[in-house]
Amino acid sequence: MALPLWMLTIWLALLGAVWGSFTSALCSRWPRGESIITGRSHCDRCGTQIAAYDLIPVISFLVLRGKCRTCRQKIGLSPIATELLAIVIAILPLAMLPQDEAVGLAIFAWILLPLILLDHRHLWLPDRLIMVLAVVGFLLGPLLNPDVTLIDRAIGLLAGFLSLEAIRHFYKRFRNIDGMGAGDPKLFGALGMWLGWQALPITLFxxxxxxxxxxxxxxxxxxxxxxxxxxxxxxxxxxYITALAPYQF
Known part of the structure; x- marks a missing residue:
C-alpha cells in the first residue's frame, strides 16, 4: 500500500538529512585515514569533540549559526550543503516519477552522493563504494525501473566497464599518459547495473x-x-538526470 505523498516526502527528507550528515563525515574523514564508524566528530579548529545534540542534521547548524559551540569559529558550509543536497535529490523524484521508482532513485542517488563528492574533491572513486553501488543495483535496480530486465542490467555492467576501460587503455597506449582514472570505468559499469545498457549512451552524453x-x-x-x-x-x-527523466529507455 502506497504511503500518502506528504508522509513519504517527510520520511525521505528525514532519511536524506541523516544520510547527508553521514556522507559529510565520510567524505571528510575517509581521505584522511580516520575511522568512519568509531571516530567521534570534532571541530577541525579547536579539536573539541562535538556533542550528540550538536550533530542533529540541519537543525544544529542553524541553531549554532554554523559555528563551533566551544571556539565559536565557523565550521564551513560543506556539512549543511551536503545534508540539504541529500534531501533534495531524494524528494525531487517524487514530483516526476511513480512512488516506487522515486524511492529507488532516492536510494540510487544517496549511494552516488559520496562517490560524486569524493571524486570532485580528491579525484578518488573508492572500489568499496563502487562495489556497494553495483550490489545494491543488482538487488534494487528493478525498483528504479521495472521495465529493465536483469539481462539488460548485466549487459549494462559489462558494456559500461568495457567501453570506458577500452578508451582508457588506448589513450594511455597512444599518449603514454593516464587520460582517465581506473575508477571511472568501474563506476560506469555499476551505473549500467542500475540503469541497463539502454541508458548508458544518454548517461555518457x-x-x-x-x-x-x-x-x-x-x-x-x-x-x-x-x-x-x-x-x-x-x-x-x-x-541521476537520466534516471530522473520522465521517459523510459
Missing part, C-alpha cells in the same frame, strides 16, 4: 554536457591540457 558546462564556468577552462577533471562526478550527475 549528459555527463559530458555537465562536465563541459562546469569546466567552462570554472577557472580550469584556461588550462585544459594540464587540468584533471572528476569524470566520475560528471557520470554520477548524468546518471
Amino acid at each position: 549528459t555527463a559530458s554536457a555537465v562536465g563541459l558546462l562546469l569546466i567552462l564556468f570554472s577557472h580550469r577552462s584556461k588550462n585544459l591540457e594540464q587540468a584533471a577533471f572528476p569524470l566520475g562526478s560528471y557520470l554520477g550527475i548524468g546518471a
Whole structure:
C-alpha cells in the first residue's frame, strides 16, 4: 500500500538529512585515514569533540549559526550543503516519477552522493563504494525501473566497464599518459547495473554536457591540457538526470 505523498516526502527528507550528515563525515574523514564508524566528530579548529545534540542534521547548524559551540569559529558550509543536497535529490523524484521508482532513485542517488563528492574533491572513486553501488543495483535496480530486465542490467555492467576501460587503455597506449582514472570505468559499469545498457549512451552524453558546462564556468577552462577533471562526478550527475527523466529507455 502506497504511503500518502506528504508522509513519504517527510520520511525521505528525514532519511536524506541523516544520510547527508553521514556522507559529510565520510567524505571528510575517509581521505584522511580516520575511522568512519568509531571516530567521534570534532571541530577541525579547536579539536573539541562535538556533542550528540550538536550533530542533529540541519537543525544544529542553524541553531549554532554554523559555528563551533566551544571556539565559536565557523565550521564551513560543506556539512549543511551536503545534508540539504541529500534531501533534495531524494524528494525531487517524487514530483516526476511513480512512488516506487522515486524511492529507488532516492536510494540510487544517496549511494552516488559520496562517490560524486569524493571524486570532485580528491579525484578518488573508492572500489568499496563502487562495489556497494553495483550490489545494491543488482538487488534494487528493478525498483528504479521495472521495465529493465536483469539481462539488460548485466549487459549494462559489462558494456559500461568495457567501453570506458577500452578508451582508457588506448589513450594511455597512444599518449603514454593516464587520460582517465581506473575508477571511472568501474563506476560506469555499476551505473549500467542500475540503469541497463539502454541508458548508458544518454548517461555518457549528459555527463559530458555537465562536465563541459562546469569546466567552462570554472577557472580550469584556461588550462585544459594540464587540468584533471572528476569524470566520475560528471557520470554520477548524468546518471541521476537520466534516471530522473520522465521517459523510459
